[in-house]
Amino acid sequence: MPFISLDLITGALSFLFTLMILSYLIGDNPLFKIAVYLFIGVASGYVAAVVFWQVLYPKLFLPMSNALLAGAYNQGLLLVAPLLGVAFIFMKVSPRLSGIARITMAFLVGAGAAVTLAGALTGTIIPQVSATIDFFDPQTAAARNIGAFEVLGNGAILLVGVVTSLAYFHFGASQKPDGSTKRFALIDMFAWIGRIFIGITLGAIFAGVYAAALTAFIERISSLAIFIKTLFGIP
Secondary structure: OOOHHHHHHHHHHHHHHHHHHHHHHOOOOOHHHHHHHHHHHHHHHHHHHHHHHHHHHHHHHHHHHHHHHHHHHHHHHHHHHHHHHHHHHHHOOOOOOOOHHHHHHHHHHHHHHHHHHHHHHHHHHHHHHHHHHHHHHHHHHHHHOHHHHHHHHHHHHHHHHHHHHHHHHHOOOOOOOOOOEEEHHHHHHHHHHHHHHHHHHHHHHHHHHHHHHHHHHHHHHHHHHHHHHHHHHOO
């Protein structure tokens, strides 16, 4: 019986699933759905394994087991709350008890919103303000051999882009006598300029995503060609 190497098996599976995904080019079909379902299933299983072995086991089950074995019941009581949270989440399996899971879900949503807000403030807004100010710093510009005129030009463009982009998301409006609403004329002008900067930004992001997708597609086609050449011994 000829020996089938692991590289040949993985190459054949890669070849097969690549063709199944590319079959979407001729329309939605069962082969594409099978590949997508397998991908989602494997990804879900991987995430579940990571959550269990890197979060639940070392941070909940193992400390609780150690606390019970050591007789440190006071420390074990502190772990009751997350254990109840896990139990409440599993209540969503039952339609009758699914309402209990709202307690845990409300806590997760509230904590997630707080973390997101703090992250947006400290990770986006404050660094953006700081970066805008740094463009007007002559010492920083001198360290990069940038002249004063270029510093003012770059800083002015960046400042206008930041201010007008933020103005685009200003939704305050005054009510007119006829019942319609209209924003302040200056805000409208800033928002119109902000749309230009936002459009340029989204265009650059789309170009980057398209280039990444095209690179991945070329890599897949290249891997298919290499597999076929290796399989048939083509030099």
